[in-house]
Amino acid sequence: MMQLYPAHAAEALEFNKVCQLLKQHCRTDAARERVEELRFHTKLEYVERELQHTNEFKWVLKSSDYFPNDFTRNVQKELRLLAVPGAVLTGEQLLAFRNLALNIRDILLWFKRHDKLFPHLREIAEKISYEKEIADTISAVIDDNGQVRDTASKELMQIRAELTNARQQLRKVFETILRKLNKQGYLADISEGFLNGRRTVAVTAEHKRIVKGILHGESESSRTVFIEPEETIELNNEVFSLERAESREIHRILAQTTATLSAYAPQLEGYYHLCGIYDFIRAKALLAIDMNAEMPRLSPHPGVHLVKASHPLLYLHNKQTGKPVIPLYITLDRNQRILIISGPNAGGKTVSMKTVGLLQLMAQAGLLIPADPQSEIGIFKQLMIHIGDTQSIEHELSTYSAHLRDMKYFMDFANGKTMFFIDELGSGSDPNLGGAFAEAIVEELAHRHALGIITTHYLNLKVMAGKVQGIVNGAMSFDEEHLEPLYQLTVGKPGSSYTFAIAQRSGLSPKIIERARQITDRGHFKLDKMLHQTEQQAQKLKEKEKEVDRLLKENEKLKESYEELTDKEKLKQHYNTLKLQNQIKKEELDYLRDMERKFKQIIHDWKKAENKQDVIQAAENVLFKKRQIQANAAMAKKADKNYEVVGSEPQVGDLVRNKINHQVGTLKEVRDKRGIVNIGKMPFNVNLEEWIVVRRKSNNEEKKRKKSS
Secondary structure (H helix, E strand, C coil): CCEEECCCHHHHCCHHHHHHHHHHCCCCHHHHHHHHCCCCCCCHHHHHHHHHHHHHHHHHHHCCCCCCCCCCCCCHHHHHHHCCCCCCCCHHHHHHHHHHHHHHHHHHHHHHHCCCCCHHHHHHCCCCCCCHHHHHHHHCCECCCCCECHHHCHHHHHHHHHHHHHHHHHHHHHHHHHHHHHHHCCEEEEEEEEECCEEEEEEEHHHCCCCCEEEEEECCCCCEEEEEEHHHHHHHHHHHHHHHHHHHHHHHHHHHHHHHHHCCHHHHHHHHHHHHHHHHHHHHHHHHHHHCCECCEEECCCCEEEEEECCHHHHHHHHHHCCCCCCEEEEECCCCCEEEEECCCCCCHHHHHHHHHHHHHHHHCCCCECCCCCCEEECCCEEEEECCCCCECCCCECHHHHHHHHHHHHHHHCCCCEEEEECCCCCCCCHHHHHHHHHHHHHHHHHCCCEEEEECCCHHHHHHCCCCCCEEEEEEEEECCCCEEEEEEEECCCCCCCHHHHHHHCCCCHHHHHHHHHHCCHHHHHHHHHHHHHHHHHHHHHHHHHHHHHHHHHHHHHHHHHHHHHHHHHHHHHHHHHHHHHHHHHHHHHHHHHHHHHHHHHHHHHHHCCCHHHHHHHHHHHHCCHHHHHHHHHHHHHHHHHEEECCCCCCCCCEEEECCCCCEEEEEEEECCEEEEEECCEEEEEEHHHEEEEEECCHHHHHHHHHHC
């Protein structure tokens, strides 16, 4: 287990508040007990297993796949009774054990349906087996209301049958008596009642001697007496006797069933334990969802690397109020052991430090943390803190004396597996002497290879961070223009305390502030001023970087728009080219048809003409375009080299060729006699009668064709 100093370290880091939130999600006493017993483990295997349990259950909840862990009753008392010889459980208690067994059956069936999906959750129930006899034994004698069944034994069935008959007979006789007394006017306003377990009639006092029977009592006013009529005495006795016999038989059945179940006490103990574990894991998963928590990477070596981390309590508070949470980025490792955080008061130094400490405790307790899953958590064996006013009236210690007492413990026991947090190191003493002690303490902690965070206003510690290996500065940002903290940690540079800016924000007299500037030691003020200016310049640079990023993103969008327009323009040009080619082919076809018509006319004229020279002249006028006709034939021949005609009916997906212009495309859609043909990337609405199905010639066919030619 992790050693904590002081004893209330976990409470100081507000881990107890996280536990209270966790308890609110628990449905069982067993799970709540586990929350109270939470410890901070130092074995990597245990921590990883606990985190995996929670992470897998979180995915179950997010997938809306119901995990059947519905048993929430505390049966520890009943489990103890099972170990006592002669103990008798009630029907309700036995029913609870039946429900517990059935719940375990449902859980095991759930894992069977989700084979290998949740290996770590399944591993918990690996050694548990469902004992069908437990539920069967109880169901045979106890109904769903916790009552002993009539069929639990032959004797009980007979007794209850006789009891039912006796009660019916008693009811009939009693109702006859009531009607008779009511007609005679002897009954009081309430007419009847039950006293000493017997059914009685309520008679007015003046008629009590008239009604024969046993007097069982009277009202407070003595105006009404309660009499058991003599006609029902024997019947009441019979009913009472049968009820006692029923009770004895029920007791015998319950005792026998309890004795049978006692043999399964170890299994029932395991069932109850398992339900408590799953309820505890469920509570951790629900809390993780509330906190937007993830499972970090784990390392066996001391160290921490937090990415987009948040203080869980601050995150929950801001989620309710709608405020954003500034993410935290912090790394502590062998090369960067101690982080010195400086900056203005109320700027978030302590919150940043507590965030790291609380997330470390949560992880080593098996809880998911509100940070990016790329974060990495190492294992520490010690955690030491010095946060807040540690003044002790009881031991007559001043704040600084208590501070030195804690520092002594740090110096004596800190090592390479220690994580420490010191808030306002060296405060409570003379600034010069306190700063000297603070510097010596930091040197010793660095020498001992401990990892931790220190908040301070001392300038010598800020300077020290740049000189001693393993010590780095961190600054809490401050918006001086609006005089408000930004709650953002920047690692790698020291921060100004913004003493005068905060004084101005608080409304202090400008005269007092100016005088304080004059009194302040020039060297001290000069360094703080330099830090102040550096931080403001860094903020301005960050704003400029954001503006550059914005412009780069706009440029990317413009580039994408330009490329999109370019592609559209290329498609348009391709479409126009195809359109022009189709127009040319159409003109050629029209020309050929016209030539055919003219040749027919020439032949007709040749036969009839007397002057053959005129016909020859007309033929020459037609044939002068012979070269163009030959060119068209050559284009058709060229198309035939790559494709051959199939001749089948065109189907979607076929290659088709235009009978006129020899264009080849893919048939994408058929609409009666028309269709959609893609030529290249362009779709065309065509008349299918003008297209024939073709297929691409293979290389072998091409070679044969060349040989034959």
